[in-house]
Amino acid sequence: MSTQQQTHPASESADSFIGQMFPFPTADMQGWFDRVGMMPKVLEYARKARRGATEFEVVFESGPVKLRRYRSDVPKEFATPLLCVFALVNRPYVLDLLEHKSVIRQFLDRGFDVYLIDWGEPTPADNDRTLHDYIEGHLHRIVQYLLEACDVDQISLLGYCMGGTMSAMYTSLHQDLIANFILMAAPVDWTDRSQLLALWTDSKYFDVDNLVDTLGNVPPEFLGSSFRMLRPIDTYINKWLGFYERMTDEKFLEEFFAMETWSNDDIPIAGEVYRDFVKYGLQQNLLIKGRFPLGEHRINLANITCPMLNLVAEADHLVPCGQSLPAREYVSSLDYEVMTVRAGHIGLAVGSRAHRELWPRACEWLAARSEPIE
Amino acid sequence: MTQHSNHPPFSIPPFDPAAMQAMWQQMMGQFTKATGQPQAPPPDMPVEMLKQMQKAYLDTMARWADEYMRSEQFLDQMKKSLEGALAMRRQVEEFIRKASEQSYGSTLGIYDAVGAVRDAESWITRRIDEISARLGAIEEKLGVEKKAARRSANPGGKKVAKRPTTKKSAKKTAKKRKR
Numbered sequence: 001m002s003t004q005q006q007t008h009p010a011s012e013s014a015d016s017f018i019g020q021m022f023p024f025p026t027a028d029m030q031g032w033f034d035r036v037g038m039m040p041k042v043l044e045y046a047r048k049a050r051r052g053a054t055e056f057e058v059v060f061e062s063g064p065v066k067l068r069r070y071r072s073d074v075p076k077e078f079a080t081p082l083l084c085v086f087a088l089v090n091r092p093y094v095l096d097l098l099e100h101k102s103v104i105r106q107f108l109d110r111g112f113d114v115y116l117i118d119w120g121e122p123t124p125a126d127n128d129r130t131l132h133d134y135i136e137g138h139l140h141r142i143v144q145y146l147l148e149a150c151d152v153d154q155i156s157l158l159g160y161c162m163g164g165t166m167s168a169m170y171t172s173l174h175q176d177l178i179a180n181f182i183l184m185a186a187p188v189d190w191t192d193r194s195q196l197l198a199l200w201t202d203s204k205y206f207d208v209d210n211l212v213d214t215l216g217n218v219p220p221e222f223l224g225s226s227f228r229m230l231r232p233i234d235t236y237i238n239k240w241l242g243f244y245e246r247m248t249d250e251k252f253l254e255e256f257f258a259m260e261t262w263s264n265d266d267i268p269i270a271g272e273v274y275r276d277f278v279k280y281g282l283q284q285n286l287l288i289k290g291r292f293p294l295g296e297h298r299i300n301l302a303n304i305t306c307p308m309l310n311l312v313a314e315a316d317h318l319v320p321c322g323q324s325l326p327a328r329e330y331v332s333s334l335d336y337e338v339m340t341v342r343a344g345h346i347g348l349a350v351g352s353r354a355h356r357e358l359w360p361r362a363c364e365w366l367a368a369r370s371e372p373i374e
Numbered sequence: 375m376t377q378h379s380n381h382p383p384f385s386i387p388p389f390d391p392a393a394m395q396a397m398w399q400q401m402m403g404q405f406t407k408a409t410g411q412p413q414a415p416p417p418d419m420p421v422e423m424l425k426q427m428q429k430a431y432l433d434t435m436a437r438w439a440d441e442y443m444r445s446e447q448f449l450d451q452m453k454k455s456l457e458g459a460l461a462m463r464r465q466v467e468e469f470i471r472k473a474s475e476q477s478y479g480s481t482l483g484i485y486d487a488v489g490a491v492r493d494a495e496s497w498i499t500r501r502i503d504e505i506s507a508r509l510g511a512i513e514e515k516l517g518v519e520k521k522a523a524r525r526s527a528n529p530g531g532k533k534v535a536k537r538p539t540t541k542k543s544a545k546k547t548a549k550k551r552k553r
Contacts, residue, residue: 210457
C-alpha cells in the first residue's frame with residue numbers, strides 16, 4: 001500500500017470532522033435566521049461605536065500632544081491629581097472604552113481628578129522625535145502644567161503598557177514630583193526571550209535600524225499586524241466564531257464594536273522612539289541594567305522611591321508577567337504592592353473581571369495614599 | 375547560516391506535500407488525543423460536544439501556529455521578507471526620486487521637505503501660542519499683584535498718573551471709537 005492510500009481515510013475523516021464542527025447554517029436554521037435578522041442592528045452598532053465614553057476637555061496642548069481632563073458629577077475628594085499615560089502605539093481611549101468598562105470612570109467615581117495624555121499622531125516631521133523628547137519634553141511639560149494648575153507639589157502617575165515603561169523612566173528622573181506610581185501591564189525586564197514578540201524582535205532576526213532608516217515613522221499596519229499575528233487563531237477565527245455565537249445580544253454588540261473600533265484605530269509611532277524602545281529595551285534590555293539612554297541621562301529604576309502599585313494581567317500575551325513583575329527587584333519603593341487578575345493585556349483595562357475585582361481595589365490603594373481635599 | 379539562507383528575498387520555501395501531510399497528520403493526531411474522537415462525529419451529536427471538539431481543534435491549530443512562528447524557518451523567512459520589502463521600498467523611492475529629478479530638474483525631495491517644514495511650522499506656531507498664553511497669564515497675575523501693591527502703597531486712594539499715550543496707541547483708540 002502506498003503512503004498516499006494510507007493517508008486518504010485520515011484526510012476524509014478530517015474533512016467531515018471540520019464540516020460538522022463548523023455546521024452553520026445547516027445545524028441551527030432558526031438561529032441562523034435570527035442572526036440574519038440582526039444584521040441591521042449589527043450595522044447600527046458598528047456605525048455608532050464611540051471613541052471613548054466620558055466627557056472631557058483638552059486643558060493643555062504641547063505639539064501634537066493633548067492633555068484631557070475628564071468631567072464628572074462626583075465631587076472631588078483628593079487634591080492629588082491622577083495622570084494616566086498610555087502607549088504611543090494605539091489610541092488612549094481604551095482606558096475609557098465604555099461607561100461600564102472605563103478605568104477613568106473608576107477613578108472619577110472614587111473622587112479623583114483624572115487626566116489622560118493623548119499623544120496624537122506623529123507626522124513625518126516627528127520622525128526624529130526620540131523617547132527623550134516625549135518623556136523629558138511633552139510628559140515633563142504636562143506634569144509641570146498639572147502642578148501649577150492643581151496647585152500641588154506632586155501628582156499620581158498611572159502608566160499602561162509602553163506608557164508604563166515611559167512613566168517609570170520619568171519617575172526615576174523626577175521622583176520628587178510623583179507621589180504615587182501605578183504600573184499597569186508595563187514591561188521593564190526583557191530577560192525572558194520566550195515570548196513571541198521578544199523572539200521576533202531579536203537582533204538576529206530583526207534589523208530595527210534598517211526599518212527605521214527606510215520607513216521613518218513605523219506605519220500602523222506594521223505594528224497592528226505584528227500584534228494580531230501573535231495569536232492568529234484567536235484574532236482571525238475564534239473572535240468571529242464568538243461574534244457569530246453572541247451576535248443576537250445587543251450588549252455584546254456594543255462591546256464588540258467598541259473594542260473593534262479601538263483595535264483597528266492604530267497610529268504610527270515616531271521612528272526614533274521605536275528604534276530606542278526596541279534596541280535598548282527589547283533587544284539589549286538596558287532598563288534593568290541602569291543603562292537605558294535617555295538624552296544625557298541613564299535611567300536608573302532604583303531612583304523610584306514613592307509608593308508603587310504593579311497591576312499585572314495573568315494571561316497577558318503581549319507583556320507577560322515575566323516582563324512586568326521583576327520591577328520589584330529594581331525599584332527602591334518600600335511601599336510596593338502587586339495586584340493580579342486573570343485577564344489579558346487589554347482585558348486588564350476593559351475586562352469585566354478586572355472592573356469587578358481589580359479596579360475597586362486599585363482605587364482604594366490610591367485613595368489611601370492621596371492627599372484629601374481639606 | 376541556516377539551510378534557507380540561499381533563497382533570494384521574497385522567496386517562499388518550495389511546497390513540500392510530504393511535510394504538509396505529516397503536519398496535518400500530527401495535528402489530527404493531537405486533536406484526536408485531545409477530544410477522544412478517532413472518527414467523524416455522528417450527525418446527531420449534541421451542540422455542546424461539537425463546540426468542545428471545535429475548541430480542541432482550534433487550540434491545536436493555535437499551538438501549531440505558535441510553534442511554527444517560533445521555528446527557525448519562519449523567523450528566517452520573516453527576516454528575508456522584511457529585508458526584501460524594505461529594499462524594494464528603497465528602490466521605489468530611488469526610482470521616484472530619479473524620475474522626478476529628470477522631470478522637474480533639481481527638485482530633490484522638495485515635496486517631502488515642504489511637508490516637513492509645514493509640519494514643523496505648525497508645531498512651532500502652536501508652541502509659540504502656548505508660550506504667549508502662559509506669558510499672558512503670568513503678566514496678568516503680575517499686573518494684579520502690582521495693582522494690589524500700588525493700592526497698599528497708596529491707601530488714600532489718590533489716582534496714579536496714567537502711562538503717557540503714544541501716537542500709535544492714540545490712533546488705535548481713535549479707530550476703535552469710530553467703530
